[in-house]
């Protein structure tokens with residue numbers, strides 16, 4: 001897969017052949033997105049032309065609202081999932097104010113046709129401009145004027161509810177990872193560097209690898225979770241705590257994992273945490289022994305969980 005970042009307007013041709021173009025922001029590359037991209041891939045294979053996905057460097061809402069988006073996937077994670085789906089070109093357009101103000105006709109002529117689109121594949125609720133009553137996917141053929149085909153993907157649901165990035169973000173926040181996995185089609189992941197904590201872990205008998213938190217990622221609520229952690233390309237079962245270490249009154253939120261069957265020094269390395277199950281909330285203990293006993297129980301509970309799952 002080739003990843004291409006573009007600033008509007010651009011003049012270079014990206015491909016020799018025309019392309020099937022899947023359009024969307026695709027945060028999470030969830031099961032709804034996967035269905036859309038698989039369908040687009042099938043068309044591309046049948047026509048023997050490349051599959052291109054067009055997305056933006058950040059969520060369009062970042063430009064219009066003060067509310068920060070909690071991302072399910074970083075751009076790197078999104079690219080990895082796209083590659084798994086057989087995408088040939090991932091085009092990331094820098095979403096600027098100028099870009100946001102294109103009229104639907106300019107969007108078709110200066111963006112879609114510039115990408116040499118043969119067929120556009122978009123979700124049923126895809127929009128491409130500020131006026132959603134005009135700039136919607138149902139009106140796209142009108143602006144396309146027969147120059148390309150438009151395939152609209154129907155809503156994908158789970159128990160009657162739309163599979164969507166907003167509900168997945170909420171489920172992550174709620175710590176409902178069995179649901180998140182069903183909606184995403186894969187376990188939720190958070191990656192980052194292992195940084196220093198307060199060195200209390202060793203003292204408690206449970207050293208923890210502390211994650212440098214990427215502030216754009218969606219985070220689960222505070223508590224203890226059954227997780228799997230990857231370090232140096234190897235996966236370990238682990239118990240991961242999200243919180244302020246209430247017993248010690250930390251000022252900053254930490255995410256820290258005690259890995260089972262691991263005893264290496266890992267500072268500075270990358271780790272990826274895969275989230276499976278919320279086990280309990282954080283507790284403020286009066287004594288270290290209380291905390292240690294609880295962590296022993298957590299270890300057993302999480303080992304039991306992985307035995308059965």
Ligand SMILES: Cc1cc2nc3c(=O)[nH]c(=O)nc-3n(C[C@H](O)[C@H](O)[C@H](O)COP(=O)(O)O)c2cc1C
Nearest residue numbers: 197198199200201208239241245246247258282283
């Ligand atoms: C599985 C697990 C459960 C934990 N539960 C609690 C808890 O209930 N209350 C608390 O104050 N700290 C809890 N902690 C955090 C410990 O206090 C923390 O690991 C310890 O302070 C080490 O901090 P350090 O990484 O800064 O050395 C938990 C940590 C883990 C890994």
Ligand SMILES: Nc1ncnc2c1ncn2[C@@H]1O[C@H](COP(=O)(O)OP(=O)(O)O)[C@@H](O)[C@H]1O
Nearest residue numbers: 197198199201202207208209259262263265266
């Ligand atoms: N089983 C393990 N799980 C997590 N980290 C471990 C483990 N064994 C050794 N370590 C190492 O110990 C370090 C954490 O020790 P700890 O006393 O908790 O200090 P701090 O959290 O302040 O960095 C980790 O960064 C890692 O390099």
